[in-house]
Amino acid sequence: MLAGGTARRLGGADKPGLRVGGRTLVDRVLAACAEARTTVVVAAPRPVARPVVWAREEPPGGGPLAALDAGLRHVTAARLSLLSADLPFLTPAALARLHAVLDADPAKDGALYVDADGREQYLTAVYRTAPLREGLERLRNGPDRTPGVLEHGGGGQARTGGLSLRRLLGPLDLVRVPDEEGVSFDCDTWGDLAAAQDRIREHGHVLDEWISSVKAELGITLDVDVRLLLDLAREAAHGVDRPAAPLTTFLVGYAAGRAEGGPEAVAEAARKAEALARRWAAEAK
Secondary structure (H helix, E strand, O other): OOOOOOOHHHHHOOOHHHHOEEEHHHHHHHHHHOOOOOOEEEOOOOOOOOEEEEEOOOOOOOHHHHHHHHHHOOOOOEEEEEEEOOOOOOOOOHHHHHHHHHOOOOOOOOOEEOOOOOOOEEEEEEEEEHHHHHHHHHHOOOOOOEEEEEEEOOOEEEOOOOOOOHOOOOOOOOEEEEEEOOOOOOOOOOOOOOOOOHOOOOOOHHHHHHHHHHHHHHHHOOOOOOHHHHHHHHHHHHOOOOOOOOHHHHHHHHHHHOOOOHHHHHHHHHHHHHHHHHHHHHHHO
């Protein structure tokens, strides 16, 4: 994850630390790539929601290609996700789709999203590691090397400050995936940030966004049937008393936790409580 930019269009604000839905942008991206074996964040270290490996480009502030170069030194996998730290709507499913597309075409170097305006989103993408390393080496040693810009620093670490990321990624053979859900939307301006904050409160999005935020805040990875719990809350509120709704759903979660169960345990406890609420209501008729 590249998280060390200057955010000039935001007046130099701490862009990764800006919040959408109560969570920082960097933490929202970290949640989307939580399945990664190793997560490397290229930026100055900061408090984040889960453990990561920190790296720093040389020189600091040297641009996205220098940041990728720095992060790549910590990568041992044959494939990586390359992400910016300002993607409020990125999801695990969106990354899984890119990996599946790349799996289906072993000859390709990577897969990236293309937004509704036709722009290639190089920082919402997955790449095979070998072509990235080979491309960096060509930039260091090739005939089009820019004198004084691409050099080797101390300890053998390549200095790639000042070069465009497109110089490396543009020539790669990539699968271009239409971004139909807006997962590659990034927050470059204050207007973008406001639009993202408004979008999560739109009808049809707000509940899922809220549940995701609560789970992230509490460190919960369990996926449950939200509709089942809402049905339970409705039965408890109508058949017993309105305050019974939140208390009953809490007790269902507590019971499932005590049983050390997964989604099935939550569903079973919810069904039992819902049946009890219906029996309770039937007695009042």
